[in-house]
Amino acid sequence: MSEIPSELRFAESHEWARLNDDGTITIGISDHAQSQLGDLVYVELPEVGDEATAGDAIAVVESVKAASDVYSPISGEIVAVNDDLADAPERVNESPYDDGWLYSVQPASEGEYDAMMDSDAYAESLDDE
Amino acid sequence: MAQRTALYQVHVDAGAKMVDFGGWDMPLNYGSQIDEHHIVRKDAGQFDVSHMTVVDLHGAQTLDYLRHLLANNIDKLASVGKAMYSCMLNEQGGVVDDLIVYYLGDTDCRVVVNASTREKDLKWMGTQAAGFDVELTERADLAMIAVQGPNSREKFAATLSASERDQAMALGKFSAAAIGDLFVARTGYTGEDGFEIMVPGDAAAKLWRKLNEQGVANCGLGARDTLRLEAGMNLYGQDMDEATSPLISGLTWTIAWDPDDRHFVGRDVLEKQRSDGVDSKLVGLVLEDRGVLRHGQKVITADGDGIVTSGSFSPTLGKAIGLARVPKGAAESAHVDIRGRQLAVRFVRPPFVRDGEAKI
Numbered sequence: 001m002s003e004i005p006s007e008l009r010f011a012e013s014h015e016w017a018r019l020n021d022d023g024t025i026t027i028g029i030s031d032h033a034q035s036q037l038g039d040l041v042y043v044e045l046p047e048v049g050d051e052a053t054a055g056d057a058i059a060v061v062e063s064v065k066a067a068s069d070v071y072s073p074i075s076g077e078i079v080a081v082n083d084d085l086a087d088a089p090e091r092v093n094e095s096p097y098d099d100g101w102l103y104s105v106q107p108a109s110e111g112e113y114d115a116m117m118d119s120d121a122y123a124e125s126l127d128d129e
Numbered sequence: 130m131a132q133r134t135a136l137y138q139v140h141v142d143a144g145a146k147m148v149d150f151g152g153w154d155m156p157l158n159y160g161s162q163i164d165e166h167h168i169v170r171k172d173a174g175q176f177d178v179s180h181m182t183v184v185d186l187h188g189a190q191t192l193d194y195l196r197h198l199l200a201n202n203i204d205k206l207a208s209v210g211k212a213m214y215s216c217m218l219n220e221q222g223g224v225v226d227d228l229i230v231y232y233l234g235d236t237d238c239r240v241v242v243n244a245s246t247r248e249k250d251l252k253w254m255g256t257q258a259a260g261f262d263v264e265l266t267e268r269a270d271l272a273m274i275a276v277q278g279p280n281s282r283e284k285f286a287a288t289l290s291a292s293e294r295d296q297a298m299a300l301g302k303f304s305a306a307a308i309g310d311l312f313v314a315r316t317g318y319t320g321e322d323g324f325e326i327m328v329p330g331d332a333a334a335k336l337w338r339k340l341n342e343q344g345v346a347n348c349g350l351g352a353r354d355t356l357r358l359e360a361g362m363n364l365y366g367q368d369m370d371e372a373t374s375p376l377i378s379g380l381t382w383t384i385a386w387d388p389d390d391r392h393f394v395g396r397d398v399l400e401k402q403r404s405d406g407v408d409s410k411l412v413g414l415v416l417e418d419r420g421v422l423r424h425g426q427k428v429i430t431a432d433g434d435g436i437v438t439s440g441s442f443s444p445t446l447g448k449a450i451g452l453a454r455v456p457k458g459a460a461e462s463a464h465v466d467i468r469g470r471q472l473a474v475r476f477v478r479p480p481f482v483r484d485g486e487a488k489i
């Protein structure tokens with residue numbers, strides 16, 4: 001059973017979002033997603049200053065097996081990226097909700113975060129898979 | 130429903146992630162495929178390769194049949210138990226499949242072909258057998274376990290009785306022998322020393338557990354693919370197929386041109402390619418930048434475009450490697466298109482890794 005922290009929001013495509021105190025939102029992929037992908041060996045991130053559009057591919061995570069797009073659940077400007085992943089992509093496997101975060105975005109609006117699934121709804125969606 | 134090997138339940142009990150592989154439900158990994166890769170390079174791991182197709186040949190003209198069927202020459206195998214890698218070709222010189230053949234005597238040989246090509250191979254081998262006194266018997270009753278890694282031979286031998294142990298440890302590279310109920314071959318698909326062991330299906334789970342008890346780790350087909358790629362070994366269906374000749378697939382070494390009068394299937398076309406020259410070749414690639422090479426990516430060279438036939442991340446080297454078919458004249462370096470970005474790759478001569486050591 002994969003870990004699903006209750007303070008996070010989730011997208012159907014298995015990204016998570018954390019609303020930070022300063023209003024920015026940090027994005028990563030869920031424990032379930034990293035487990036499905038297997039050992040990650042490369043993460044391609046956006047650059048600070050790039051614009052994310054909700055629903056569009058913004059990053060790529062590659063396991064030994066395959067490359068998968070990460071879709072931004074939130075629109076807005078990229079304000080931080082996790083540069084440590086360049087040398088240690090396995091952090092996404094080891095710590096998907098902490099050290100394995102991907103990027104942070106300054107949301108263009110509030111609605112997109114609120115519309116994401118809460119942890120219960122996400123857990124339920126995994127059961128249906 | 131997908132087919133299951135005799136070891137299916139063992140994999141499920143061990144927590145394997147099962148995936149469909151050519152119609153078989155097979156273990157991809159038992160946790161981390163990178164850890165499984167490293168353990169084979171450094172110690173010992175076991176793979177269920179029971180999905181592969183074993184065919185026994187028997188009859189007075191077994192060797193004549195193989196002289197006709199195979200691009201490599203069975204007559205190179207001088208003593209009982211010796212094994213050889215070969216392609217069998219179609220009339221156009223394309224590769225129907227690659228295989229290992231074991232010479233067990235003048236009237237008996239054993240051939241192991243791929244799983245995903247089983248049906249067409251059996252059909253092809255049957256058609257080509259017409260006119261030869263040879264009988265083909267598929268051995269679906271046998272499971273197969275590959276035990277690979279620098280410590281794998283000792284660990285496997287420890288599961289045997291004292292006399293059997295000596296027999297197993299005495300086997301030379303690319304040699305096989307019947308040991309008790311087992312058919313033990315010192316062959317593999319990882320670039321490491323080890324055995325491929327054919328075992329009656331109902332005894333397979335017991336042998337698997339005994340190997341576990343000796344400290345042999347369970348390894349899935351994910352690690353098997355990165356290991357074979359590092360070892361510079363082709364994968365049928367990716368690096369060569371019915372439309373590609375061995376001469377453009379890095380397999381020229383497997384063709385036995387001598388004697389001139391051995392008319393194996395596809396020889397005429399190969400002879401013509403050999404005298405006229407071919408326009409492409411298979412090379413090894415190393416990506417110096419970050420990223421991962423994948424099957425199907427475009428290779429851009431000064432002499433024209435090529436294609437990545439196999440690509441992955443090399444756990445041993447810590448960078449992406451691959452095999453690619455490129456124009457014959459292409460030299461030393463090129464670029465690969467990865468999601469619209471052109472990244473520099475260096476050509477190398479495989480293997481990338483052999484016996485635990487980087488070769489590039």
